[in-house]
Amino acid sequence: MKNLLLPLKKTLLTASLLCAALPQIAQADLLDDIKQKGEIVIATEARYAPFEMLEDGKIVGYGKDILDQILKDLPGVKLTQLDLPFQGILAGLSAKRYDFVATSLTITQKRMDKYAFSYPISTAAIAILKRKGDDRITKPEDMGGMRIGTQAGSSQLTVIENFEKEVLIPQGEGYKSIKHFTDYNEAYAALASRRIDIVPQALPNLAPIVKQRPDMFEIVQPAFGPETYYGWVGRKDADSASLVQFFSDGIEKLQKSGKLAELQQKWFGFTMDLPVGELPTPQH
Known part of the structure; x- marks a missing residue:
């Protein structure tokens, strides 16, 4: 009888170990994955001066300067930045072809229903x-x-x-x-x-x-038209939430330090009054 119970005990032990592992699987986190891989893949449409544009084959602009500043808080992580047509850039994000979209996207309710926006980087009046x-x-x-x-x-x-x-x-x-x-x-x-x-x-x-x-x-x-702003987006899921917040925190940090205003003066010739530490409710 004792020998007959041994296989049953082993089966129950294996099942309990699997159950214990399930919550860890469910708690997968994109930001942690990026840190472990040592690479972040970001999509941009580099034809939207002065936010993102090509210069000598490299992406430059206001958005790129912001991106470089924020990614200083991810030491050891390599940036792979893709230059893609605007019309398919959000579909590619949904299909998980890249981690995040750092291109100038007007914050609208329709987009907010599908994607998670960062804090604003600019006015879009x-x-x-x-x-x-x-x-x-x-x-x-x-x-x-x-x-x-x-x-x-x-x-x-x-x-x-x-x-x-x-x-x-x-x-x-x-x-x-x-x-x-x-x-x-x-x-x-x-x-x-x-x-x-x-x-x-x-x-x-x-x-x-x-x-x-x-x-x-x-x-x-x-x-x-309505008061509008530009922001960046990630996927609207639990896996991406910490990555989106990482970029929002970085934007807020640049605002409070005065660096964001410095970059605005550099690229636009004027500074902007933006919401600090919050995502405004779209008016359209």
């Missing part, structure tokens, strides 16, 4: 870029009848469409057309060649364009 000397447009309400240029899949497109529906059409005239481009550089080129009339875009992106080409472009203010 939308102003209007026009050709210098084009007196047809002096304020956002003058966009009626204009040919608009924007990036396909951008959140700015939603703001532009809502402004047409809520303001322009009630006052008499919507846009003449909306042209969708792969990236904003194509839209700026189309504006310069008179194929479109204006490019509504986030003010931080427009300021350097005008600084580089003051003979060609100028900005129409005030900004229009």
Whole structure:
């Protein structure tokens, strides 16, 4: 009888050991995995000056400077940064092709429903870029009848469409057309060649364009649409929560030290009033 019970005891012992191991499996943590591997893989769209852009084959810009500062708190971890098209960058994150997305994404409710945002890195208030000397447009309400240029899949497109529906059409005239481009550089080129009339875009992106080409472009203010911000994103799951918080903590640290304002002055020529230590509720 004693011999017959031995296999049963071994089976029960094995089962209890497996059960004890299950909670550890469930508590997998992406940030810990990154530290153990010694590598973090981050996706960026490097065609969004001055946030992210290519210079001599390397990614540079405001976002890259922030990233480098934050990753100082992950000593021994190598950064692998991928330059990818904007249109598929979030789908790739969901498919776990990389750990995190550090590119300028407008914080919207629709995106927050699917992804976990970091604290804001910049304002995303939308102003209007026009050709210098084009007196047809002096304020956002003058966009009626204009040919608009924007990036396909951008959140700015939603703001532009809502402004047409809520303001322009009630006052008499919507846009003449909306042209969708792969990236904003194509839209700026189309504006310069008179194929479109204006490019509504986030003010931080427009300021350097005008600084580089003051003979060609100028900005129409005030900004229009809801108050918006740019942030970075990770997957919205328990595995990624600590990594997203790591980046939020890093952004907050840079804000409080004054380093973030220093980088804003470097890349935009002005500083921004951003929420500190919190993720604002999107207005759209």
